[in-house]
Amino acid sequence: MxxxxxxxxxxxxxxxxxxxxxxxxxxxxxxxxxxxxxxxxxxxxxxxxxxxxxxxxxxxxxxxxxxxxxxxxxxxxxxxxxxxxxxxxxxxxxxxxxxxxxxxxxxxxxxxxxxxxxxxxxxxxxxxxxxxxxxxxxxxxxxxxxxxxxxxxxxxxxxxxxxxxxxxxxxxxxxxxxxxxxxxxxxxxxxxxxxxxxxxxxxxxxxxxxxxxxxxxxxxxxxxxxxxxxxxxxxxxxxxxxxxxxxxxxxxxxxxxxMPGEDCYITSGSAGLIEYSVDLGGEVVKGDLIARVHDYERTGRAPIEYRAFRDGVLAGRHYPGTIQMGDVVAVVAARV
The missing domain is CATH 3.40.630.10 (Zn peptidases)
Incomplete structure (x- = not known):
């Protein structure tokens, strides 16, 4: 106190x-x-x-x-x-x-x-x-x-x-x-x-x-x-x-x-090389692929996919090209 x-x-x-x-x-x-x-x-x-x-x-x-x-x-x-x-x-x-x-x-x-x-x-x-x-x-x-x-x-x-x-x-x-x-x-x-x-x-x-x-x-x-x-x-x-x-x-x-709820945020559950499928400002619908995260320590492994939880616009993304577990992959905002 x-x-x-x-x-x-x-x-x-x-x-x-x-x-x-x-x-x-x-x-x-x-x-x-x-x-x-x-x-x-x-x-x-x-x-x-x-x-x-x-x-x-x-x-x-x-x-x-x-x-x-x-x-x-x-x-x-x-x-x-x-x-x-x-x-x-x-x-x-x-x-x-x-x-x-x-x-x-x-x-x-x-x-x-x-x-x-x-x-x-x-x-x-x-x-x-x-x-x-x-x-x-x-x-x-x-x-x-x-x-x-x-x-x-x-x-x-x-x-x-x-x-x-x-x-x-x-x-x-x-x-x-x-x-x-x-x-x-x-x-x-x-x-x-x-x-x-x-x-x-x-x-x-x-x-x-x-x-x-x-x-x-x-x-x-x-x-x-x-x-x-x-x-x-x-x-x-x-x-x-x-x-x-x-x-x-x-x-x-x-x-x-x-941004109506927490599902506007997509968080990475893995570390690796990030590959985006949508550019900033792009329209997405629920379930659309936003990004893949590749294991950058070895080849031959399929990437982990991250998909939109809601319809909207890709308003924010991670930068630069590698990502850590817990980082925000993307922010999807809803049109009003």
Whole structure:
């Protein structure tokens, strides 16, 4: 049980930017980190705050996982391209939340192996990753009205490009989230069912009543011109939808998908070389062959087959070409 003194402990992160003054401020979240190569060193997490008068606040983040790059690319671009006079309200931009992971091209932190998106609410006196989570939980999220966290598949997954929201108990909040997801206007829009929502940034934001939108915009540990374009257009659309940035939303046709149950996920019961029979975005019906996993330790053995549990669209798949037992083979989402 957390003590009262622990709950009131101050987070050591110090922002070098202004949150309440009008203007454009570029700086860092300065997290002290004593280590072998720097006894009094700090981790410097880039941040931009743009504020102009009264209005809503949008908190825009990427790099929650360090090997997902559409968010960082779109948000580093946004940080230097917005003019103050086109903003009404406040925009807080953190292009790489888990900065140690981002700098190391890893999903998790090289310092403490922390998965930031499974660490909320964090601890002010915990590990580096726990301190970052706590600062977002207790300082940044309370400021926000709209929260956008840009994800992609990283090195081990690949997705059709979609914006996502979740089913929530508060249906008014869910409707606001869905409207913001639709404003992002990715080629696909997903009512997402998480494998495990405990400790997620998504859950922390939603429990505070925020309008929260997430994405999966590709994968493979890199970007494409198309995936970055979707991210950049979507961020601006969301800011226009929120009434923070002037302009007209640039929408595209978006296919609405749903994940009604756990049978949307297909998990591998074996390790081996994976052979897909369906490409991302392909239509499947229940029983269709999705993939085969070949024993890569010897020849002469028939592969294990993995088939769709439901009708739908292949929305996600494992990446790259070999797979371990327990990995997700595929995600099949239903058309709405």
């Amino acid at each position: 957390t003590s009262v003194s622990g709950m009131l402990r101050r987070n050591p992160i110090v922002p070098t930017v202004e949150f309440e003054k009008d203007g454009i401020f570029h700086g860092h979240l300065k997290l002290p980190y004593s280590r072998d190569d720097s006894a009094w060193g700090s981790i410097m997490i880039p941040i931009t705050v743009i504020k102009n008068g009264e209005g809503p606040t949008a908190l825009l983040t990427g790099g929650n996982h360090g090997d997902e790059y559409e968010g960082p690319v779109a948000l580093f671009n946004l940080s230097h391209s917005l003019d103050l006079d086109e903003v009404s309200g406040r925009i807080i931009i953190v292009p790489a939340m888990n900065y140690p992971a981002f700098r190391s091209n890893r999903r998790t932190s090289p310092i403490d192996n922390g998965n930031l998106n499974r660490t909320f609410p964090g601890r002010p006196d915990g590990t580096v990753t726990e301190k970052i989570a706590d600062f977002f939980q207790r300082t940044l999220l309370p400021m926000a009205d709209y929260v956008l966290d840009i994800h992609s598949g990283g090195k081990t997954l690949d997705f059709i490009p979609f914006a996502a929201t979740h089913l929530l108990e508060d249906k008014d909040q869910q409707a606001r989230c869905k409207a913001a997801m639709e404003a992002f206007s990715a080629p696909y829009s997903m009512l997402l069912l998480e494998i495990d929502a405990v400790g997620m940034y998504d859950t922390a934001a939603e429990e505070m009543g925020k309008v929260f939108v997430s994405t999966e915009l590709g994968g493979g540990g890199s970007t494409t011109a198309k995936s970055v374009g979707i991210a950049k257009r979507g961020v601006r659309n969301l800011l226009i939808h929120a009434g923070i940035v002037e302009g007209v939303e640039e929408r595209c046709e978006s296919v609405l998908l749903d």
